[in-house]
Each structure stands twice: as C-alpha cells, then as structure tokens.
Amino acid sequence: MSTESESETGTGTADRGTTAPSSSINLESVRAVAKKDFQDSVRSWLFWGLSLFFFTLLVATTGVVSYFGEDIAAQGATTDVLVGFVSEITRLIIPLIALILGWKAIAGERESGSIKILLSLPHSRKDVLLGKLIGRSAVLSLSLTIGFVLAAAVVAVLLGGFDVADYVGLLLVSIVYGIAYTSIAVSLSSLTRSTTIAGAAMFGVFILFYVVWNALTSVASLLADRGVPFFETISYTTEMQGQEVELERLPDWVYFVVNLDPGEAYGRTLTLVTDTDMIELQAQLNEEMFGGELPFFLQDWFALLILVFWIVVPIAVALYRFDRVDL
C-alpha cells in the first residue's frame, strides 16, 4: 500500500501529474499515528471514568445473576443467562463509550491546532484517520476486555464455571460492535472543525439508533393500520398453545431497515458465535413469520455484514472527504 518511492522526479521540477502520493496510505504512518493516539487517549480520565462505570455495571449485574442463578445453573443455562444479560448492557453502553471516546478524535485536534503537529510530520490525512480509528478502537477493546474479564472472575467465583467459548464469542462480537461505533464517531468528528458540532452529531447518532430506530416498528405498524401504500401487512400462520392462528406482520423491507441498526445487528451476530437458547428462541419465532425460512437479511451472517458495513462505510466517506478540506 505504501507508495512513496516515486519521489525522485529526476528533472528537479515537480511532477504535477494526476498521481497524488500525498493522499496515499502508508502503513508505517498509520501505525505511528495509532500508537500515539493510543498512548494519548488511554490516559484520558474521562475514558477511564466511563470504563469504571461500565465495569461496575457489568460486574454488579453478573454478580446478581450469579448469586440468584443457582437454579439456572442446575439447568445448565448459566452462560445463556450471563450472555443474555451482559449483551443487554453492552448493547447500550458500548455505543456511549465509543461515541464519547471518538467525538473529539479529529474535530478536537483541528479546534485546538494539535493536528498541525500530526500533519507537519509526513502523514497523509488518510493515515491520520485510519490511525485514529485503530488507536481508539484499541483503547475501547482494552476497556471491554478488562470489563469482561472482571465480570467473568465474579461469575467464576460465585458459580464455579461457565462456558468460556460463548463468553469469548460475546467479547469478540462486542469489540466488532465497538469498532463500528468508533468508526461512526471518528468519521463524524472529521467532518467538522467544531467539537460542539461534533458532540451534537454524536448525540444525534445515539438518538437516531435508540429513539428513532426503536420507534420504526411502531410507526410502520401505525401506517400499516391506516393502509398507507408500501406498508401493507402480510399474513402468516403460527401455532400457539396447540392452535393455528393467523397473524399479520409488516412487509419485508421494514424488517430490513429495522435490522440496519448496529445494536440490532449486534444482537443477531451474537447468535452466530454463541449458542444461547434465549436468542435462538426469538429467531425461531421469526422464521414462522416468513413461512419457515428467514429472508437473507434476517439471517445471522447478514447481521455480521451489517456490523462490517458500519465499520467500513463511515470511515470510507471520511477518507474521501477529509482529503479535500482546508484544516
């Protein structure tokens, strides 16, 4: 990927051709920026304060679950309950930490002028964006890993054991989920010079996925009830307490849109890596709605794709745009 070897133009005059090596990506540069950013943000009190809040919440919840969970343990479902509870917490907390960790990533450096230190050195703007994304993702991953290990220790002490594979799966998917939100945060942060606007954008993202997106299903149902075109419901049959009942569901595309939410994708991806019954029960119910087989966009592998989408697309837009602005 590194392309800085053409520097000798021979004639002594500048090459004003179409190639723009200044906007290339140099992996050594990305590494240097990522390392610096990790060193810098890992020393942030705000970040560790948030992490501590997260650890406490996680450990307390798992402690409570474990303490009252002896009956569950007898049924061999401890890990299910653990994964279920933990993922409910992380689904909400990870975006918060990632957005707060990332909102100043670029806007803050532009506002204070410290980006001049970064870009006085031989880094391209793309190197800076990628280095920031990697550095902050690493910091977030460190926090998540510490939190998960602490919670696991509590569970292990109280219950004597749990399914490590499922738990590690939960951690890995949580990290991917965290990187998706970090990508959103760093990218939005690169679009403005003002940390105030960047902060508002972070808040907007949170509201978008936690208020607007959650309301989508209800709004779609309302519109469907009124027979608004494109919202017509589809009937399906299911068995309830031994009886066949006919129910209605929203059209496919509403499910597709609802599932674009990173949080929704996070939950679904979890079923891919853990064999948690609680989540699978939900999936079965869904299958009946679609006549036995889920459409591709509701299948678990697609949820992983959606998470990857939320990592790749925001940073790709930022990489394109940040190269073209005055600092």
Next chain:
Amino acid sequence: MPAITVDGLTKTYGQTLALDDLSFEVEEGEVFGFLGPNGAGKSTTINVLLDFVRPTAGRVEVLGLDAQTHSREIRSRTGVLPEGYRTYERLTARQHLEFAMDSKGVDDDPERLLERVDLADAIDKKAGGYSKGMAQRLMLAMALVGEPELLILDEPSTGLDPNGAREMREIVRQESERGATVFFSSHIMEQVEAVCDRVGILREGEMVAVDSVAGLRESVSDGTVLRVTVDRLDDDAIEAVRSLPDVSEATVESEAPPTLAVRVDGSKTDVLSALENQGLEVRDFSTSEASLEEVFQSYTTEVGAR
C-alpha cells in the same frame, strides 16, 4: 534549485482574500525572514507550503516538489514549528519526540535534542503542565528531529522570553551552518535582523519587498538622518540645505536647542558647509540610520507604503 518557489499564489476564504497573487523564492541554504503584521497572510502561506490548505490559484513548490501532490515527501524532509498548535497534554516530551522520530522513520536522541532547546530536565513530564515557552521549545526540538533539509518556523519566538528568543536564533544559525534552509516568519523586525540573509515583507496578502536587511534599510531611509544643532534658526539657511542635491528632507526638530533633522544620501559635510555659509554656527551634529522598526512600518502601513 530554490528551496521554496511560490508563484502567483492566491487564496480566498469565502469572500476574504488572504493571499493575492503572491510570488517569491527562497534559495537553498539561506535563512529567509518572512515578515509581516498579524493577519498579513504569513500563516496562510505556510499552511499552503505544508498542504494544510489548498490554493485557490497559483503554484507552490517546496524542495523542487509540488506542495500538493508531494506533500508527504516534502514533510519527511522538512522540520516544522507550526503556529497556533497545542501539544498533546497527556504525553511527555520524550513521547512527543519519539512520535516525531517514528513518523519520520529516523533515529535521533531525545535527550540531545531537548538539551539543544534547554528542556532536558522536563523530558519525562507531561506537556499539559508546560508553560507556553516550554511548549515552544518542545516544538522546536520536534522540528529538529532527523536533521531536516528545510526548517519552516512560524513565529518561533512566540512565548519565549528574550533569552529564549536569543537561544532560538542561535539554533537557527547552527542549523543554517549545517546546511539547512530556514524559512522563518515573524511580525517583529528585530528578530529576523540578526539571523536572516534575506527578508520578505508581506502586507495584506502581497509581498511588498524582498531584500537583505541592509538593502531594505537603504531603500526606506534614502540614506541617513543628520541631526545638526546650530546657534539659531534661519529660514534661508534651511532653504539652502533643502536645495542641496543629496538632501531629500530638512526639518526643524526642536527650537531649544535649535536643531535641524536632515535626510541626506550623500556628503554630510556639504550640509554643514551650507549652514556655515549662511552664517550659522554648527555646535553639534550626529547621524543615525533608519531604525528597523521604521523600515518595517514604512512597508506595512498605508502611509509609508511604496
């Protein structure tokens, strides 16, 4: 090959014209003082050299390379002390320098660099606790990493006390002796005087003069000011002095003691003789060159601009 070539550079921010068809060259190996009042466009020019901002029109080459397409290569061979930066408050001086070395892919000695800028005792302290002057020293040390061919220093004396400013000029001199080209911006004339081979004066986005310090002084003052104290003032005598070919200006500077200020480009004895021929007694006289501040002001204020 010039170290910096700026050719017809224009930069507008919305309706504001920051740089207007600016052209100049900085020769390899020279120390070039880039002078102008605040807001004249010095930082905008430097921002274009470093590809922080993109020109509206014009061509800029640094080290023979296009400043836009080859910025990474340029910055790998250049040391920069930017203006309006902020250090990473959670990182130490050592970490700042290690980052610069890492970024440039060079090996250097953080302790030696910090000794040069007199900051060695703060090497493992976090930059958040530094004074403005300490931060400025750290940035200068970062600029020196890897013995760059070109140093771009934007207002390097900011935050430094007179002693610090002198040390900074000493470093500029050492770097120049090593063979580096130094491009040095300031809004204070006397800071560039001691170290710069040539000075360019920028006013409202235009280069109004480029010359050596001595050349600039000469072009502004049209020679020296001769102050003559006489026994009495006489209009005819003043007229006689004014009519001399080398005199551009003659005014009464004070009544008691009666003193004339005469701007003269050639023989001063002609002036003295002319006064004596009119029957005046010359009691004392002195000469002075135009101060650098006068030179600077004559170029950067509307009245004195030429």
